[in-house]
Amino acid sequence: MYTLLIDTHSNKINIVLFENEKILVKKELETEKNHSITTMPVLIEVLKNGNIEISNINEIIVINGPGSFTGIRIGVTIAKTLAYTLNIPIKVMSSLLIKAVSFPHEEINIVEREKNGVFLGKFDKENQLQGDYKYVSNKEYKELEKNNTKEDIAIDYMKIFEFAKKMKSTNPHAVNPLYVKKIEVQK
């Protein structure tokens, strides 16, 4: 049983291959805004190191954002295409949820930074999102009260894997990036 995790929401591309209940290969690559050149070669390297073919994958976990628009589009496009063509389950987790899951807490506000602002999400101790994800500018964020707020959390991929086991899979056609931030013309 092989599970492939694809996370391209930031300038760090993370591809993790799980075999049964363990991490078999994990590769992180910092990219200078060039997810397109690097993501697929990193994925190929992970498969090679794991000594498996892409068609051996049984399940996919994709991090669909929020974060870099281009980054999440690339990760999600690869992930949903694989899930659809291989006809395997795909589970979708947000970039904020994987932070919450990685850090033991009661109630917690998770922060994900981008250039001009931050994405916010509040989770309970079961890692259920409270309310909606929000985007605020850096200026607005400065003025916010920061109780139980956490930004720098090292992602624990084993915990992500365990959490994903309990999740329902999504129809691959319906897997889409989570942008949160509105674009100019839609405001």
Next chain:
Amino acid sequence: MKDVFILAIETSCDETSMAIVKNGTTVDSFTVLTQMDTHAKYGGVVPEIASRMHTENITLVLEETLKKSSITIEKVDAIAVTYAPGLLGSLLVGVEFAKTLALLYKKPLIAINHTIGHIYANNIDNKLEFPLLAMVVSGGHTDLIEMKRDYHFKILGSTMDDAIGECYDKVARVLGLPYPGGPNVERLAAQGKYTYKMPRPVLDNTYNFSFSGLKSAVINLVHNELQRGNEIRKEDLACSFQTTAIEEVVRKVELAIKNTHIKSLILAGGVSASHYLREEMKKMASKYKVSVNIPEKKYCTDNAAMIGAAAYPLFLEKRFVDFQLNASSQANIE
């Protein structure tokens, strides 16, 4: 020789399209999902929305294309994808999608230039006859190209400012016509007469084009008339503009026909869907016994069938690319 099937993908602007093309000339299966209605609300293509919609629809378009095809995806010989030029975010969705399929099904990957795709649309149910002249007219291009053989391009001339399609869109906007401008200007022009005096674009003997003067003249004329409280005869203005713009394209092509030894003339790009342009070009070319080839309308606008057609010569020469392929908003064809 064994038949060659290529699965082609096109996402350079606001159409998500896929096709399976046999031997670069027969379309086995073809899907175009256009986002036109969405972008029409904003008066033009919004790049970020276009990229988002490609991501949403890409696997659905694949499903539809495979459903209509006579072969399974395992049986295709190669995956071809538009990598440039176009909207970067949109191109990237198609490029990553194509790489994923190439990896999974162990197929060679072929990167196609969108403009070359428009030219090869003329190879669908047809055969390019070399040497030829290709007149590429679209929202991003106004290029006159000489081709002596497959994939041998010599640009004789280009627009020095706006592309002709861009000019149509601006004129449509100032006349209050909805996006996409081209077909709407043409429809209106058909009911009008050439009554407004228009500046002639470049009256030189190069093969270059210039449309910004003509565009500004239309915009200024509309503003001036409105300020004076005069009513604009929109159909006449559309007709005057179109006649002048197309006359210039035809004149430059005629000049090139006189100075080169070509067998055929092909039209390519979105504006080649224009009935008026097609008729004027045929009229002119008939004087020189040059055959004129124009793609079927559905292969004039952005589509993946033309990408499959353009990929075939590269497949025969094994000109494949690796998984580091990146998209690019600009690219030369020479």
